[in-house]
Amino acid sequence: MTRRRVLVTGASKGLGIGRALVEQWAGEGHTPVGIARGAPQSFPGEFHEADLADRAATDQVLGEVMGAGPVDAVVNNVGTVRPAPVGEVALSDLDAVLDTNVRTAVEIVQAALPGSSNGPWAAW
Numbered sequence: 001m002t003r004r005r006v007l008v009t010g011a012s013k014g015l016g017i018g019r020a021l022v023e024q025w026a027g028e029g030h031t032p033v034g035i036a037r038g039a040p041q042s043f044p045g046e047f048h049e050a051d052l053a054d055r056a057a058t059d060q061v062l063g064e065v066m067g068a069g070p071v072d073a074v075v076n077n078v079g080t081v082r083p084a085p086v087g088e089v090a091l092s093d094l095d096a097v098l099d100t101n102v103r104t105a106v107e108i109v110q111a112a113l114p115g116s117s118n119g120p121w122a123a124w
C-alpha cells in the first residue's frame, strides 16, 4: 500500500470533519499532518498549531510542514462564516471570510504542489 502524507486543516476537534478524516487515514496507515489553532491532547500524526486567518502564521506553518517533507494530498477543511442578511453584510466581514476560506485554500494547495516555488515557504 502507498502510504501518503495528508495535510488536513482544521484537524483538531473530536467531532469535527477534519479530525474524523485524520482518524480514518491514520487507521489506514497514512500519515496525517494536522493544523489548527489549538493542539489536541493527542494526535495520530504530525500536528502544527497555527491560526490560518493570519497570513504570517500561515506562511510559517506551511514552511514547517513542507520543510518536513512533501505532502501527497490536501484537505482544505478550515472555513468560517459570518452570516447576515445581504443588506447588512459588512464588507470587512466579507473580506475576512474570503481571506480565510479562499486565500488559505489556494495558498495551501500552492505550497503542496510538487516543485512549488510560489511563496515564502519555498525558501525553507
Ligand SMILES: NC(=O)c1ccc[n+]([C@@H]2O[C@H](COP(=O)([O-])OP(=O)(O)OC[C@H]3O[C@@H](n4cnc5c(N)ncnc54)[C@H](OP(=O)(O)O)[C@@H]3O)[C@@H](O)[C@H]2O)c1
Binding pocket: 009, 010, 011, 012, 013, 015, 016, 017, 018, 035, 036, 037, 038, 039, 050, 051, 052, 053, 077, 078, 079, 080, 081, 100
Ligand atoms: N458541520 C457541518 O454541518 C458543516 C456544514 C457545512 C460546511 N461545514 C464546513 O466544514 C468545515 C468543518 O466543519 P466542522 O463542523 O467539522 O468544524 P469544527 O468541528 O468547528 O472544527 C473546525 C476545525 O478547524 C479549526 N479551525 C477553525 N478556525 C481555524 C483557523 N482560523 N485556523 C486554524 N484552524 C482553525 C478548529 O480548531 P481550533 O479551534 O483549535 O483552531 C477545528 O479543528 C468548516 O469549514 C465548516 O464551515 C460544516
